[in-house]
Amino acid sequence: MRPLVLLVGIVFEGYRGYLLDSIGSVADVWLLAEAEPAPSVAEKLAGHTVVDVFDTPALVAAAREVAGRRRVTGVLSWDELKMSGTAHVARALGLPGVGPDVVDRCRDKHRTRAALAAAGVPQPASEVVSTAAEATAAADRIGYPVVLKPRDLGASMGVIRVGSRQDLADGYAHARAARVGPVPYRSDGVLVEEFVDGPEVSVDSWVSAGRSHPLFTAHKTTGYPPYFEEIGHVVDGREPGDPDLYRVVAAAHEALGFDHGMTHVELRLARDGWRVIEVNCRLGGDLIPMLGRAATGVDAGVVAARLACGLEPDPRPGRDRAAAVRFLYPHASCQVDRVEIDTSRLPAAIELAAGLVQPGTTISPPPAGHVWGRYAVLVAVSGTPEGCAAALDAAEPAVLLHTRTGTPESSTVGHLADNYKKQ
Template sequence: MTKDHLDAAPSDAQKPLLLLVGSGGQVWREYMLRAMATRYRLHLLAPEPPTWQAPYIVAHSSVNTLDVEAMIQVAKGSAESFAGALTYEETRVESAAALATALGLRTSPVEAVRACRDKFAGRELMKAAGVPQAESIAVADFAEARQAAERIGYPVVVKPRALSASNGVMLAPDADSLEAAYQDAGSIWFDEVPTYERSILVEEYLDGPEISVEAVCRDGVVTALFVARKRLGYAPGFEEVGHLVEAADPLLSDPELLKVLQDSHTALGLTDTVTHTELRLTSTGPRIVEINARVGGDRIPYLGGLATGVEIGLVAADLAAGAVPETTASWERAAAVRFLYPEHDLTVDSIDVDRSALPAEVDDVQLLVGPGRELRLPPKDHVRCRYALVVAVGSNEQECEAVLGRAAAAVTVHGTPLT
């Protein structure tokens, strides 16, 4: 483990110093660091030396960010004290909470954060508190999955207990489709994901559109920042192919939704964190799909910043440092992201972007893969088969969708079909 010296410019010397546990990928999280660095100095804890992160940080320590004791030693060995510690990486939320707790910094209890990572443990806490959600049964094998599905009643959703981004989440409309859904849910796993004896969940299917809510929870009080309307595809999976955020979304003032949001956070024991909550707007009202003790992925918080002016990187940093975050919108617009998928499985040869054909309302275009990458459509693979993303800004949903359609047509993938 090595630690680099602080290298803050004199004009930045008075900025509070934060510990940032991990940084994520540049395409997905650079906007977070850019916002944080306007008000805070950042000491990055990460195993690898910084590359793209370098302009936004003042120090780096090479450390295993799942090793809480090692991170505590880094913090205690610093010549300066830290105002806060935070992360936005799903696999680091628990260790970051443990680090902040050990240093006496503002955070949610480790047990509450762990209940967000373990979707079944979270379900049990919310069930005990009467929070409206999907019925859920954790199973260890297919025989138990079949019994659970019969008890809940078809259709059911089969999902991994600890993954994110809808990876491995499959719909089983009937008994004949259950085994394939179970196999798909169990075939996807990633390093650093907790393992459980009962690692698959069989859940009640919730009708209605799916949304997510970015929120800040301070001293246990939840404030909704913005709502994202999900675009789903590739049934029977639930691939998230796009998102839309409108600053004036009426759900932000819907008393029933806000009550469910507050009650769910209270049931889990969350006190101080930014959260990404997924819900279904069912025929019987909003019901919880899951809660994550971090900001959302898929550029959703970035869309929120474009639509409202609320920089969630600053919200998270202010919260960690003990300040009261600014959550009031600066403007009212709409912003949307669309992820581009190949028409069939292929190995990428090249991707062309006709920038002359991009509308002025396009905020960003990012290529997500390079030549040689194999792209296999869901359910063979999931978010890894996206080859690009496009982001648009407009005054409403219709404007954004029109811009995204024209932008998507300007990005072309060329490749060799896979057999």
């Protein structure tokens, strides 16, 4: 009988739903989610259970019920907010993975900073604060510009660069106001940090028996300053691994006690070397695993599934291409009528062109819209990052966002899962 993996929640199905095929190549998948799966998802499952995934006792009980009928060999999730519940399921069923405290140490950015500092891992200076006055004092000590961010959110929500003392109160209010329902309010919920003015990358790795194994590095493009909206990524399969970068990633894993599973570590390059920005105990988001597979031939979803089942992965790069993703946003707040793509105008290098919003949805650019402000996505695969950039530039005019209140903007159409082209 094939292994059975419990998958906790599907969030942003279009962004990570394609990973179901990767996981399904290793094991049968049983979904634990807060709603009935879409038909396109249900057909790929061995079964599913509807449960409040943020109610940990209920989630564990649902997992035990499945385990009473079939032998469960692993559990995983790719949603930042569901990682804690996933760790509780792994502990309750005796499955591979890190404990809930390790997950919390990664999710709570202040605990992350404390653990990295104790181990001497390079990172920006950081202080946790409860008021705008405390934030001002911290920024005075650290020195401007500073970055303010929520203590335990993700995807750059609420993150803002502040360049002067007179802007600090507004920056604090922006970071303090960023909320996501399941995340509890903390009075000391904002970090004031040193700004590292250098290129930003993310490294997706697998960790087994405490040993770190980098899979690929993605170079990040951010926009909408002073915010840090993630508008694109590129993975270059020809790029040699950076030993210094990988040493810092491995040191971060060790400092946090992360010894089994997948990580997505974000870093910036300072004058004296790499600094850890944050450590996420999950697969990368924003289609980065898709880019990694297209550029290197390494399927992070397969690696994650094997790790979850306690099997040793053996990923072997087999490609040396470049792959890039770009997200499109409206110029102003609008109500979507439809997203249209003229496929005849897409360059051959475009592997994915898709809309991300349904008719009637109101979307806005950052900071109000954030990730939810994206209306389309483009993915290009070429021999070089420059080739990807040229293809993405050429593809943008083929995408039109039709609104119910104004003139069409350049944009993309379709459903992400339907438009995904397997490499």
